[in-house]
Amino acid sequence: MLRKIKMAASMEVASSPPLRTLSQPVETKDLMKKKDTEDRCLAVLTSGGDSQGMNAAVRAVVRIALFKGMKPYLVNEGYKGLVEGGELIKECQWTDVTHTMHKGGTIIGTARCKEFRERSGRLDAAANLVKARINNLVIIGGDGSLTGANIFKEEWKGLLEELVRKERITQEEAALLPYLNIVGLVGSIDNDMCGTDMTIGTDSALHRIIEAMDCLVSTASSHQRTFVLEIMGRNCGYLTIMAGIAVGAEWVLIPENPPKEGWEESMCDKLKSSREKGRRLNFILVAEGAIDQENKKITTSDVKKVIDSKLGFDTRVTVLGHVQRGGRPSAYDRILGTRMGAAAVQTLFEAKGEMDAFMIAIRGNEMTKLPLMSCVETTKKIGSALNERDFNRMQELRGSSFARNIKILKKLEACPTTTCKPESSPSSPSYTFAVMNVGAPAGGTNSCTRSFVRFLLYSGHTVLGIYSGFDGLKEGEIKNLDWSEVSEWGSVGGSKLGTTRTVPDDKSLDAIAKSLESHGIQGLLVVGGFEAFQSLIKLEEGRRKYPALCIPIVQVAATISNNVPGTEYSLGCDTALNVIVSACDILKQSATASRKRVFVVETMGGYCGYLATMGALAGGADSAYIFEESFNLDHLRKDVAHMVHKFKAGNFEKGIIMRNESCNNNYTTDFMTQMLAEEGKDYFIARSSVLGHLQQGDAPSPFDRILGTKYAYQSMNHLLECMERSTTSEGKVLATGSDTICVMGLVGVEYKPTPVSVLKDKCDMKYRIPNDQWWIQLRPLVRILARHADKKFHGETDMIDDDTRSKEPHPPQFKGLSMNDVKPFLPPLLVLGAMIAMTFARLNNW
Numbered sequence: 068m069l070r071k072i073k074m075a076a077s078m079e080v081a082s083s084p085p086l087r088t089l090s091q092p093v094e095t096k097d098l099m100k101k102k103d104t105e106d107r108c109l110a111v112l113t114s115g116g117d118s119q120g121m122n123a124a125v126r127a128v129v130r131i132a133l134f135k136g137m138k139p140y141l142v143n144e145g146y147k148g149l150v151e152g153g154e155l156i157k158e159c160q161w162t163d164v165t166h167t168m169h170k171g172g173t174i175i176g177t178a179r180c181k182e183f184r185e186r187s188g189r190l191d192a193a194a195n196l197v198k199a200r201i202n203n204l205v206i207i208g209g210d211g212s213l214t215g216a217n218i219f220k221e222e223w224k225g226l227l228e229e230l231v232r233k234e235r236i237t238q239e240e241a242a243l244l245p246y247l248n249i250v251g252l253v254g255s256i257d258n259d260m261c262g263t264d265m266t267i268g269t270d271s272a273l274h275r276i277i278e279a280m281d282c283l284v285s286t287a288s289s290h291q292r293t294f295v296l297e298i299m300g301r302n303c304g305y306l307t308i309m310a311g312i313a314v315g316a317e318w319v320l321i322p323e324n325p326p327k328e329g330w331e332e333s334m335c336d337k338l339k340s341s342r343e344k345g346r347r348l349n350f351i352l353v354a355e356g357a358i359d360q361e362n363k364k365i366t367t368s369d370v371k372k373v374i375d376s377k378l379g380f381d382t383r384v385t386v387l388g389h390v391q392r393g394g395r396p397s398a399y400d401r402i403l404g405t406r407m408g409a410a411a412v413q414t415l416f417e418a419k420g421e422m423d424a425f426m427i428a429i430r431g432n433e434m435t436k437l438p439l440m441s442c443v444e445t446t447k448k449i450g451s452a453l454n455e456r457d458f459n460r461m462q463e464l465r466g467s468s469f470a471r472n473i474k475i476l477k478k479l480e481a482c483p484t485t486t487c488k489p490e491s492s493p494s495s496p497s498y499t500f501a502v503m504n505v506g507a508p509a510g511g512t513n514s515c516t517r518s519f520v521r522f523l524l525y526s527g528h529t530v531l532g533i534y535s536g537f538d539g540l541k542e543g544e545i546k547n548l549d550w551s552e553v554s555e556w557g558s559v560g561g562s563k564l565g566t567t568r569t570v571p572d573d574k575s576l577d578a579i580a581k582s583l584e585s586h587g588i589q590g591l592l593v594v595g596g597f598e599a600f601q602s603l604i605k606l607e608e609g610r611r612k613y614p615a616l617c618i619p620i621v622q623v624a625a626t627i628s629n630n631v632p633g634t635e636y637s638l639g640c641d642t643a644l645n646v647i648v649s650a651c652d653i654l655k656q657s658a659t660a661s662r663k664r665v666f667v668v669e670t671m672g673g674y675c676g677y678l679a680t681m682g683a684l685a686g687g688a689d690s691a692y693i694f695e696e697s698f699n700l701d702h703l704r705k706d707v708a709h710m711v712h713k714f715k716a717g718n719f720e721k722g723i724i725m726r727n728e729s730c731n732n733n734y735t736t737d738f739m740t741q742m743l744a745e746e747g748k749d750y751f752i753a754r755s756s757v758l759g760h761l762q763q764g765d766a767p768s769p770f771d772r773i774l775g776t777k778y779a780y781q782s783m784n785h786l787l788e789c790m791e792r793s794t795t796s797e798g799k800v801l802a803t804g805s806d807t808i809c810v811m812g813l814v815g816v817e818y819k820p821t822p823v824s825v826l827k828d829k830c831d832m833k834y835r836i837p838n839d840q841w842w843i844q845l846r847p848l849v850r851i852l853a854r855h856a857d858k859k860f861h862g863e864t865d866m867i868d869d870d871t872r873s874k875e876p877h878p879p880q881f882k883g884l885s886m887n888d889v890k891p892f893l894p895p896l897l898v899l900g901a902m903i904a905m906t907f908a909r910l911n912n913w
C-alpha cells in the first residue's frame with residue numbers, strides 16, 4: 068500500500084517511457100550564442116489543421132533566426148507553398164511577424180496538400196527550395212505533416228539527383244545543399260503526439276471548451292437539463308477528459324476507454340442519482356472519436372436517444388466543432404509556441420552538417436528534442452492498437468498520466484451512496500480531514516478544494532471546511548462539506564471557503580490546537596500562498612508544545628505570484644497570466660488605433676518577477692523589469708533609447724514595458740512612464756496601466772482547474788500515507804516527522820511533497836522569493852524577441868547581449884531602523900554600556 072502511494076506521488080506528468088529515454092535537452096542558456104553570419108537560410112511552414120499558438124512559433128522562428136544571423140523564409144499555405152513555390156516562398160523581415168502573436172490560426176496559412184503525398188510533388192518542392200538556397204526547414208503541424216517532412220528529408224539526395232538529371236537544377240546548385248535538416252513542432256489542439264507533454268493549441272482549445280461549458284451551466288441549471296457535448300480530438304480523448312476534470316461531467320466517452328457493455332444503464336443510473344443528490348444539470352462529454360468495445364462509433368445523438376428513452380430527461384446536444392480551434396491563443400500556448408520556435412532554430416543552428424530529424428517537445432518545464440520518426444511511429448502504434456481494440460495499450464502509449472487522468476475523473480464524479488461504490492472497506496480506517504484557504508485569492512483554489520472533498524468522500528472519509536483561514540479555525544467556523552455542495556466550485560474564482568492573510572503566532576497557536584482537537588481533525592490541507600507557507604513553519608514549531616498540531620499537514624501553493632518554494636507552478640498564476648496577456652492585447656490595439664503609444668504595464672507578484680517575465684513573453688512586451696535582476700539608470704536610459712529608435716525607424720506604433728510592482732522602490736511606474744514620455748515625446752505618447760487585482764481573474768483557467776485537481780489528488784495520497792503510518796494503537800494520529808508537514812509541488816515532471824523545514828532554507832523569507840526560480844532562464848528570450856533588426860542602430864547589440872544587469876536583486880532600500888532590526892544587538896550593547904560605566908566610575912573613584 069505504502070509503495071503504491073509513494074509511486075503515485077512521484078509519478079510522471081506525461082510522456083511515453085521509450086521516448087523519454089531518447090530526449091535531449093535544448094538548453095535555453097545556449098540561445099544567446101551566436102556565430103559569425105553564415106547566410107544559412109531557413110524556412111518555416113504550418114501544415115494540417117491550424118491551432119492557436121502557431122503564430123507565436125512562427126514569430127519566434129523568424130526572430131531567433133535573424134538574431135542568430137540566419138535568413139528566414141515564410142512558406143505560405145503549408146506544403147502547397149513548397150510545391151508551387153514562387154510568391155508562396157518569401158524571405159521575411161523582423162516586422163513581417165509584428166503584432167501576430169495574439170491572433171488565432173496561422174498567418175501564413177495552412178493546407179492539406181495531396182500533391183506533397185506524391186514523390187512528384189516533393190520533387191517540385193525540392194526544386195523550389197534549391198532555387199531559394201534553403202535546406203533548413205521548420206514544420207509546424209500534426210503527425211501527418213511531420214511524417215511528410217521526414218519522408219522529404221530521407222528522399223532529399225535522390226530528389227536532387229533527379230532534378231539535376233532533368234536539368235531543372237545545376238550540379239553546382241545541388242552541391243550547395245547536400246542535405247535537408249528538419250525540425251518539427253507539433254501544432255494540434257488534439258494533444259495526440261507521443262513524446263511531448265503538450266502540443267501547441269491544446270490549452271487554447273481547452274479555454275474554448277470550458278468557456279462554452281461554463282456558459283451552458285447557467286442555462287442547463289435553470290431548466291434542469293442534460294447537455295451532451297461533442298468535443299474534438301480525432302482519435303484522442305485528451306480534451307474530453309480534461310474538460311471533464313475542469314468543469315465536471317457525469318459521463319465521458321473517449322476512444323481510449325470504451326464503455327463496458329450495458330453502459331447505457333450505468334450512465335442513466337448515474338444521471339438519476341446525481342439529480343437525486345440535488346444536481347440541477349448534467350454533462351455527458353463525447354469525444355468525436357468515441358467508440359464502444361466493438362469499435363462502433365458512439366455519437367452524441369446515440370447518447371441523447373438513450374437518455375430520452377430511459378429517463379425522459381430534457382436533453383440537448385451541443386457540438387462545439389471548429390470553435391475549439393478558433394480564437395486567441397492562451398498565455399500558455401503563446402509561451403509554448405515561442406519556446407518551441409526558439410528551440411527549433413537553436414537545434415538547426417547548432418547542427419554541424421547533416422543532422423537527424425528532430426521533434427521539439429516539452430517535458431515538465433524543459434524544452435527537449437527527440438528523434439522525429441520515433442515520435443511519429445509511437446503515435447502511429449496508437450492507431451494500430453485502436454484497430455486491434457487493445458485499449459489498455461492505447462492508454463499506455465499515451466503516457467502514464469493519461470490512465471491516471473481517467474481514474475481521477477472517475478473518482479471525482481463518482482457519487483457516493485449511489486450505485487457507484489465508494490472505494491472504502493470496513494477494515495480501512497476512516498479519517499477526518501479539514502481544508503482551508505490562506506492568503507490572497509487565486510484561481511484554481513476552489514477546484515482543489517472540491518476535488519479534495521470528493522476524492523476523500525469517495526474513499527469513505529469525512530471532510531470539514533474551515534471558513535476564513537486561521538481566524539475561522541480559531542473561532543470554530545467549521546462545517547462538514549458534502550459531495551453535492553462542492554459540485555460547481557471548480558469553475559468559480561476566488562475562494563468559496565473565504566481566505567484571510569492571518570499567519571498563526573505564539574498567542575494564537577493555543578486556540579488553533581484546541582480547535583483542531585475539538586473537531587477531531589486528523590489531517591489538514593492548506594491551499595494558499597506565502598502566508599500559508601509561513602503558517603506551516605509556525606505550526607511545525609508549535610508541534611513541540613501542542614500535540615494537536617502533530618497531524619499531517621500539506622500546503623498546495625495557490626498564489627498568482629508563483630513565489631512559494633517547493634513547486635514550479637502555484638495555482639492562480641496561469642489565470643493571472645491570461646489576464647495580463649488579454650490586457651496587453653487590448654493595450655496594443657488601443658496603441659495601434661491611436662498611433663504611437665508606449666504603455667508601462669505594472670504587474671503584481673510581490674517581489675517575484677514571474678508574472679512580469681512570463682507576461683512579457685506571452686504579451687510580446689519589449690522588456691520586463693523585475694526585482695530579481697537589478698537595473699540602474701543606465702539600463703533604463705538604453706531601453707528608452709531603444710524604444711525611441713524603434714519608433715524613429717518607422718513601422719512601429721506600439722510598445723509595452725512590463726514592470727513588476729516591487730522591482731524598484733524609486734524607479735516607479737510613474738517615473739518610467741514620465742521618462743518615456745519625455746525622451747520619446749517627438750515619437751510617441753507614454754501611458755501607464757496598473758493591472759492590480761484584476762490579475763486575480765474571474766473564472767480560473769483550465770490549467771489552474773486541472774492543476775488544482777491534480778494537487779488535491781497527490782496531497783490526499785500523501786496525507787493518507789502519513790496518517791496510516793502515524794496512527795497509534797489507540798487510533799490516534801501522531802505525526803512528528805518533518806515529511807508530515809510539506810508543500811505538495813510540481814517539480815520537473817513529478818508531483819513531490821517537500822518538508823517546509825527543508826524549504827525554509829531554500830528561499831528568501833524577507834522578500835518572499837525562492838532562491839532558484841526556473842523561469843529566470845527565459846529572460847533572454849524576452850529581450851531577443853523584442854529586438855528591432857535595424858543594423859543602423861549601434862546600441863542594438865548592446866541591448867540584447869546586455870549582461871551588465873545584475874543577477875542579484877536590488878539591495879534593500881534604507882528605510883530607517885525598526886525595533887526588530889535593533890533587538891539582536893541590545894544585550895551586547897547593554898553589557899558594553901555597563902562595562903564602560905563601571906570603568907568610568909572606577910576612574911572617577913565613585
Ligand SMILES: Nc1ncnc2c1ncn2[C@@H]1O[C@H](COP(=O)(O)OP(=O)(O)OP(=O)(O)O)[C@@H](O)[C@H]1O
Nearest residue numbers: 115116146179180183184208209210211212215255
Ligand atoms: N505520409 C505522408 N507523406 C507525405 N506527406 C504527408 C504524409 N502525411 C501527411 N502529409 C502532408 O501533411 C499534410 C497534413 O497532414 P494531415 O492532414 O495528416 O494533418 P496533420 O499534420 O496530422 O495535422 P492534424 O491531424 O492535427 O490536422 C497533408 O495534407 C500532406 O500534405
Ligand SMILES: O=P(O)(O)OC[C@H]1O[C@](O)(CO)[C@@H](O)[C@@H]1O
Nearest residue numbers: 116209255256257299300301392
Ligand atoms: O479542420 P478539419 O479538416 O475539419 O479537421 C478536423 C479535425 O482536425 C482537428 O481539429 C485537429 O487535428 C481534430 O480535432 C478534428 O478531428
Ligand SMILES: [Mg+2]
Nearest residue numbers: 115209210211
Ligand atoms: Mg494528424
